[in-house]
Amino acid sequence: MNEILIDKLAILAESAKYDVSCSSSGTERKSKGKGIGSTRSFGICHTWAADGRCISLLKLLMTNNCIYDCSYCINRSSNDVRRAAMTPEEIALITIEFYRRNYIEGLFLSSAIEKNPSDTMEKMYQILKLLRETYEFNGYVHIKAIPGADQVLIEKCGYLADRMSVNIELPSSSSLKLLAPQKSFKQIMPPIAQIKNGIAKNSDDRKHYRNAPSFVPAGQSTQVIIGATLDSDKSILSVSEKLYGDYSLKRVYYSAYMPVNEGTNLPAILTPPPLLREHRLYQADWLLRYYNFSVKELFSSDESNIDIQMDPKLYWALKNLNVFPLEINRASFEELIRIPGIGHTSAYRIIRERRVAHLGFDNLKKTGCVIGKAKYFVTCKGKYFGEHLEGDFIRNRLVHKEDCQQISFFG
């Protein structure tokens, strides 16, 4: 029995690993007297796996036995892989025991579709109910909303989970048709809209009734595969921008496609995964969410891909050199965070320090910003320390350096 459980866990973890989302942040909840667990708004990583990705949640598929045949997926029905399924009791018990030993922050539950979407959603609901009601588990739970499942089931799950997500997988309907002909945007978008409306309604309810149960308090997220199709960075980021804006998503995750299957519409099996491109997309995504950039600003009219040699903020700065140099002692917070090499932390520090003293170049060095980048775009007490304010010159200086850094980062 025990050996079988270990085997099943190995198979289901193996099948779940291509899902990237692993955050446990976004809700702060104290324990509730009885039972076990709490959630922290900052999220807690418990360990890091050999590929350098953090393990915060127990990431599992309920089953990897799937009726769909999406060409990019390791678990597609035509693949010959080992199949397994866990019962709701087994999953709940493993989650609780891991949680008691402080191995994890909670559960990330996903599943393949064994019969039909509603049946899978029903089983996920059972696990949630078991955890929340029988075990009185109060920790973090992230579950997948299955497109095509009954709306009532999705809503019921939303009241028990912290975060829900629906994977868009591919950024355009044409690529979806190419690689996952059984899925379509018509099927994927309704649950996203439903959860968005549910959250909006719930936050209104909670203003009037203090004890109204919260609905998906940590918001929803999604995931996009990159590199499996020819979609450009611009179209991917435009989709993200729309999701952040119109659907108030918390996160869009990008997953560099690992060639796991052979297929006529897929990259060859030996194609290296576009890790650097994934990294650049994440950087651009941060610019959209925290630095008030828009997709339109990041791409000049004729380009549709990010220059992977440099980070997108530097790329933007080199295109808009007329804005620079900025005087560090006068620039506003919004201007400061647009300078390459200065992020939120150093911008806050600079502003706090300006209340006490005028900042010189030596002070700027100590604020924790990346001085090697920032010096080309700022003046300190009216003095410029970057030799030339000229696009090609700065590009030569910085891009060469970045190449070296990148090798060590992924090496």
Added chain:
Amino acid sequence: MDYIYDGTFEGLLCCLYCNFSKESASGIYKKEIYQRHMLNSFKEIPSIEKYAYYMDQKLKQYLGTLVSSQIYQCFLYEKEGAENIILRFVDLCFKKGSKYAGFHTHPIVSAFDDRVRKVKNETHKYVGYVRFSQMGEYLYSSIHPEYNILSLIGDHFADRYNGEKIIIHDVTRNCALVASCGDFLLIPLQNGDLPEDAKSDFVAKLWKTYFDHIPIKDRINPKLQKSFVPLKYRKDLTEFK
């Protein structure tokens, strides 16, 4: 004049109190490690609750709750004369105004910030790194933190493991955090109080299986992993044993 104190935070607050109300101190040292010096005179400051409370209130009043909690965090750094760093920092802020607490590039403030950051980072890490194993009716965990962070993680674990009885044992300082029903206590431990046993736990085996199967083979990157989980933390982590 050097001040020496008993090594408690209250003692340190009393030293700060005397520094401002009586004679200014040239340095504050723990009693057991203080080395007498020919040229410096020294005075032992007793821990008096009234003065400590008064000083604590003044710190909160002038510097705010955030900075006064940072002073406590800096105290937990324990090494390289953390007391003197606090003394100079508080002195600077009281003389020049509380906004100097935000003057991050000032050498005194940056030394203070640096210690606070290290302690805070380790506290956050240990919230994730503590690993329990079942020992009778207790959940027991042993850790080897660099700084004395037990009191900072207490609230989190006491709240999370409300219905359980837990012990977190700081092996380097031989001190333990004991929590149940939402409250926690810090107690010193004698050697041999706890059995150092490692029973083979089925759940630990499951966890190791999970840990071995979750990485993506094409992305294996030990260097990146090492930057997140430095080797010094690994001896207490079940999955690396």
